[in-house]
Amino acid sequence: xxxxxxxxxxxxxxxxxxxxxxxxxxxxxxxxxxxxxxxxxxxxxxxxxxxxxxxxxxxxxxxxxxxxxxxxxxxxxxxxxxxxxxxxxxxxxxxxxxxxxxxxxxxxxxxxxxxxxxxxxxxxxxxxxxxxxxxxxxxxxxxxxxxxxxxxxxxxxxxxxxxxxxxxxxxxxxxxxxxxxxxxxxxxxxxxxxxxxxxxxxxxxxxxxxxxxxxxxxxxxxxxxxxxxxxxxxxxxxxxxxxxxxxxxxxxxxxxxxxxxxxxxxxxxxxxxxxxxxxxxxxxxxxxxxxxxxxxxxxxxxxxxxxxxxxxxxxxxxxxxxxxxxxxxxxxxxxxxxxxxxxxxxxxxxxxxxxxxxxxxxxxxxxxxxxxxxxxxxxxxxxxxxxxxxxxxxxxxxxxxxxxxxxxxxxxxxxxxxxxxxxxx
Numbered sequence: 001x002x003x004x005x006x007x008x009x010x011x012x013x014x015x016x017x018x019x020x021x022x023x024x025x026x027x028x029x030x031x032x033x034x035x036x037x038x039x040x041x042x043x044x045x046x047x048x049x050x051x052x053x054x055x056x057x058x059x060x061x062x063x064x065x066x067x068x069x070x071x072x073x074x075x076x077x078x079x080x081x082x083x084x085x086x087x088x089x090x091x092x093x094x095x096x097x098x099x100x101x102x103x104x105x106x107x108x109x110x111x112x113x114x115x116x117x118x119x120x121x122x123x124x125x126x127x128x129x130x131x132x133x134x135x136x137x138x139x140x141x142x143x144x145x146x147x148x149x150x151x152x153x154x155x156x157x158x159x160x161x162x163x164x165x166x167x168x169x170x171x172x173x174x175x176x177x178x179x180x181x182x183x184x185x186x187x188x189x190x191x192x193x194x195x196x197x198x199x200x201x202x203x204x205x206x207x208x209x210x211x212x213x214x215x216x217x218x219x220x221x222x223x224x225x226x227x228x229x230x231x232x233x234x235x236x237x238x239x240x241x242x243x244x245x246x247x248x249x250x251x252x253x254x255x256x257x258x259x260x261x262x263x264x265x266x267x268x269x270x271x272x273x274x275x276x277x278x279x280x281x282x283x284x285x286x287x288x289x290x291x292x293x294x295x296x297x298x299x300x301x302x303x304x305x306x307x308x309x310x311x312x313x314x315x316x317x318x319x320x321x322x323x324x325x326x327x328x329x330x331x332x333x334x335x336x337x338x339x340x341x342x343x344x345x346x347x348x349x350x351x352x353x354x355x356x357x358x359x360x361x362x363x364x365x366x367x368x369x370x371x372x373x374x375x376x377x378x379x380x381x382x383x384x385x386x387x388x389x390x391x392x393x394x395x396x397x398x399x400x401x402x403x404x405x406x407x408x409x410x411x412x413x414x415x416x417x418x419x420x421x422x423x424x425x
Contacts, residue, residue, distance in 0.1 A: 005073040006056045007063070012166035012312055013266035014117035018062060018069045019332035020340065021093060024193065025375045028088045029121060029382070031128045032111035034366035039105045040139055045080050047135035048103055051127070052077040054153050057162040057265050058118050058127050062096050067325055071118070074099050082106065086195045086423055088113055088372040088395070103131070108365075110135070116266070121351050121369060121382075122254050123264040125149060129356060136363055148355045158262065165261040170312045171305030179272060179343040183234050183245040185379055187398030194425070195373060198404045200392040201419040202411070204353070204385040210414060214285070216292045219350045222383065222392070223249045223273065224287040225414075229406035230345055231277055241278055248274030250344035251295075255308075258301045269307050271298045272344045284410075341374045346403075351384040366391070373397045 010018075017027050052059035052074070060071040078099040083106035091102065091113070100115040110132065114124050130151045133144040146152035190196070211221035230247045238244050252268045261267055273294035275282050282290075297303075314320050320328070354367050369382035370393045378398040384391055394404045401424070408418050 005075060006162075007070055007072045008057060008060075008162060009068065009070055009164070010117055011164040011263075011265045011267075012308075012315060013120075013268065015068070015315070016332055016336055016340070017115065017117040019329040020336040020375065022375055024090060025373070026091060026093065026096070027116040027375075028091055028113050028372040029116060029124065030087045030111055030113045030368075030370040030372075031121070031124050032087075032109055032368045032370075033128060033132055033364050034368075035108045035110065036363055036365050038108055039110055041080060041105060043139045044103070044105060044110060044135055045077075047131060047138055048077045048080060050153055051131045051134050054130060054151055054155070054157060055127055055264065056157050058101060058114070058123065060100055060118060061098050062100050062115070062117065064097075065325065067321070067323075068328070069117075069325070071100075078102060080105055083109065083111060087111070087197060087370045088195065090193065091115060119264055120252070120254075120266045120268045121349060122256065122268070123266070125351060125354065126151060126264055132364070133357070133360060136360055140363070142359055144357050144359055148357050150357055150360075160262045161264045163261075163263050164265060165255070165259065165263040165267045166308050166312055168261070169255070169259045169305055169308055171302070171307075171309040173306055174310040174313055175303065175306040177310055177339070179248075180246050180276075181342045182248040182272075182274065182344050183230065185230065185233065185345055185377065185403060187378055187396070187400040187402065189378075190397050190399060193397075196396050196399075196401070197370065197423045198394045198396075198401060199368070199421045200394075200404075200408050200411070201421070202390045202392070202416055204388055204390045206416055207390055210416060214288050216288050217295075218390075219251065219348075219383075220288065220292050220295055222350070223251060223348055224284060224291050225410050226346075226348060226381070226403075226407060227275055227287050227291070228282070228284050229403060229410055231275070231282060232406055233402055234277065235281075241280070244277045246274050246276045248272045248344045250347045252347070252349045253299060253304070255304060258299075258304055269304055269311075271295065273298070274344075336375075341376050344377075346377060346379040346381060347371060347374070348381045349383065351382070354384050354386045361387075368393055370395055379403055 080103045083104040104111045129149045133150045273291045367386040369384045371380040371382040382393045
């Protein structure tokens with residue numbers, strides 16, 4: 001029997017992504033798992049065919065309506081593809097209209113790349129884990145329980161998994177979104193669109209010990225070292241301190257940790273902690289204390305609800321609902337160009353410690369998280385830890401590895417052992 005295909009509105013956070021697209025850019029991210037044996041492509045395709053039935057909000061294509069874009073469930077899984085020369089290669093918008101994610105394989109690695117309008121890193125991780133569970137079940141005849149983010153492939157999708165949780169947790173008041181423009185990292189563009197990936201691999205316990213010694217979380221520690229590295233770059237480029245700009249890092253916040261939600265769609269907001277170097281040169285300890293307190297001040301349910309309200313309220317206004325889609329696209333693109341990426345130097349997204357059901361662990365040697373580059377800023381950084389290792393994946397569309405060099409040098413000066421991998425030509 002033919003399935004009745006669902007369609008759904010874009011969630012509140014997703015509406016900006018189709019409007020913000022460029023001819024050579026759209027917002028993608030990638031999650032991957034490295035297996036202990038080469039990928040069996042036939043089994044992977046069969047596993048994907050079954051897995052997509054469990055994810056009606058991710059196994060979708062983007063459709064154009066009169067007033068808004070919307071998502072429509074695809075009738076069958078896409079074909080898996082060999083991996084490309086570099087991760088998160090641009091997905092043509094015509095492809096997104098057919099299927100807004102892709103599954104790639106290379107030797108022992110399985111990767112899924114998502115158009116960000118579908119889900120965030122947390123939802124994407126549930127999809128990848130469930131796909132891996134189905135693959136291992138079919139390949140090795142094991143029974144993987146529905147725990148640690150693996151969904152039961154025999155169960156029907158739950159309505160709460162496809163809800164727009166932003167609408168559910170909108171606050172009574174809205175917070176201003178005004179922020180100072182941040183320092184812009186720059187370099188020589190890769191003319192052929194090549195994306196450079198540099199991965200630093202560290203012992204997770206070593207980094208946690210260093211962060212704990214300084215009284216901060218791992219995310220605050222990494223963000224602070226990043227800010228210190230950018231301060232050094234700006235000092236070399238702009239000698240007069242009064243002419244320097246704030247250094248801020250955009251950090252996504254998983255709202256599921258604050259509000260009860262099982263949504264597999266986007267449910268993150270962002271904070272942009274940073275320093276103003278015009279006040280003087282900051283030491284690492286000063287940066288650590290400042291970022292720790294800024295994060296503590298911002299990451300409360302009340303303040304996040306007010307931020308949600310600032311995003312949701314305009315969507316309900318008649319002057320936003322009434323105009324046709326081409327007018328909305330024009331206005332949203334203007335907002336994105338004037339605000340979207342100018343308030344931070346780069347995104348630092350940490351998915352935290354990835355756990356899988358115990359029976360799956362012997363088959364998986366590594367997991368990675370790679371953000372796509374921004375539209376107008378050259379660098380981004382995705383982090384996760386798995387199996388006792390911390391994987392810090394930098395991506396850039398410029399030739400010079402200035403930020404990565406400063407960052408990993410700073411970690412080594414702190415006594416941390418770093419193994420660096422790169423696809424650099």
